[in-house]
Amino acid sequence: MPNVVVIGAQWGDEGKGRIVDLISEQMDIITRYQGGNNAGHTIVIGDQKIILHHLPSGILREGKVSVIGNGVVIDPKVLIQELRELREAGYRADSGNLKISDRAHLIMPYHREIDIARESLRGSGKIGTTGRGIGPVYEDKAARRGIKFSDLLDPEYFHDRLKHSLEEQNSYLTKVLGKEPLDFKQIYTEYLEYANELKDFCCNVSELLNRANSEGKNILFEGAQGALLDIDLGTYPYVTSSNAGSGGACTGTGVSPTKIDLVLGIAKAYTTRVGEGPFPSEIGGELEERLREAGGEYGATTGRSRRCGWFDAVALKYAAMTNGISKLAITKLDVLTGFEKLRICVGYKHKGEVLSEFPSNNNVLKNCEPVYEETDGWQEDISAVTDFGELPVQAQDYLKKIEEVTGVSIYAVSLGPSREKIIFISELFQ
Secondary structure, three states: OOOEEEEEOOOOOOOHHHHHHHHHHHOOEEEEOOEOOOOOEEEEEOOEEEEEOOOOHHHHOOOOEEEEOOOEEEOHHHHHHHHHHHHHOOOOOOOOOEEEEOOOEEOOHHHHHHHHHHHHHHHHHOOOOOOOOHHHHHHHHHOOOOOEHHHHOOHHHHHHHHHHHHHHHHHHHHHOOOOOOOOHHHHHHHHHHHHHHHHHHEEOHHHHHHHHHHOOOOEEEEOOOOHHHOOOOOOOOOOOOOOOOOOHHHHOOOOOHHHOOEEEEEEEOOEEEOOOOOOOOEOOHHHHHHHHHHHOOEOOOOOOEOEEEOEEHHHHHHHHHHHOOOEEEEEOHHHHOOOOEEEEEEEEEEOOEEOOOOOOOHHHHOOOEEEEEEEEOOOOOOOOOOOHHHOOHHHHHHHHHHHHHHOOEEEEEEOOOEOOOEEEOOOOOO
C-alpha cells in the first residue's frame, strides 16, 4: 500500500478526521504535518464522540504509531490536557504510540495575547482567527525567533531563548497593543513543567518516517484546515498561517515528495466556510440556516457557526490542480436529504465575463456571481444505505455530476459521522 496524503479540498471542516480514522486501519503510521490546536477533528465511535486538536486521528487505532510533525505548532498545555482526556476515554496515548517532532514550534502565552489583541483591533477587516496564537507563532518561526520543542528540553538554552523573545514581545504588547507585560519567571516555570510531562514523546520525526518508509511501512499524512486556506495557494489573507495543502506534508515532516504516492481530497457534498473571506456559492437566508442545522455546522474547536453554500466545483477544481488530488471522499451527503432542488457552482461570472481560472484577487472573488447547474434532490432517508446502487437515482446523479464537473473520481461517500456509515465507490489504492 502506498503513502497517502489526506487534505481538505475546500475551506476546512470537511470531515478529514473521520476519513483518516477509516483509512488508518490499513496504515502503519499516521502523521499530522501542519497547523495547531485551531484544528478540530471530530470522530464518532459507537456512542463516543472524540474531538482531537493536536493529535492525528490515527491515535484512536490500536497498533498504530501517531506522529506530530515539525510543521505543527504545539500548545503544551492544551496537548497535555488532550492526552489526559484521551486516556480517560480508554485510549492509549503514550510515548510508545505517539511521537512529537523535536523541531515543532511551541505556542507561548504571548502568542495568544497578541492574536486576540490584534483581531480586536482589525474591526471590519478581521481575519477570523481562533485566537489560539497560531498566526503569531508561525510569524516567530519565519522571523527566526521561535522556540522549538527541543529547546524546551534544554533548560539553560530555553531560558535564554525565552528571555530574548519575551523582551521583544512585551515591548510590542505594551507599546503597540496597549496590553500588560507578561512575567518571565511565571512562563519559564510553567513551561519547564510541561517539558517534564512531554519529554518522552520527543523524536527526530524525519529520521523516524524515512526509516519506516525504507522498511516498507505505509504512512498517512494528515493535514488540518483545507486547501483553500493554504498560506500560499489559498484565498489570502483569509487563510491559515501554514501550508495546509499537500505540499505541506513534505515540508512539515522531512519526507521527500518522491515518496508520496497519492493525494486524497475530502469535500463535503456542499460547501462551508468559517470566519471571514469571499465565498461565491454562499446561500444566505433561511435555506442556509436549514443546511447549517441539518449538517450541525458548528466548529469543533470554537463552536462558531459555519457559513454554508452549494457545492463549489470551481474552487474544488483549483484545489485538485494545485494539490494533485487524484481521488475524492465526499462527506455529509445525507445532510442534503429533503432538499427539492440542489445546485452545483460550475463557474464564476465577474463583470459579465465567465472566468476561466480561480481568481487570486479577493476583490474579484468576492464580487463573483456563481453560475449554477441545478439537479433534482431526493426525499428518502439514505443514512442506512450501504451500496451506491441503493442510493436514490437523484443522489447517484448528483455524485456523478460532481465527478464530471471536477474531473476527479469519487472513492467514498459518508452518510453520517460513525465509522460504519460509508459507501465505497471505487478503489483507493490500485
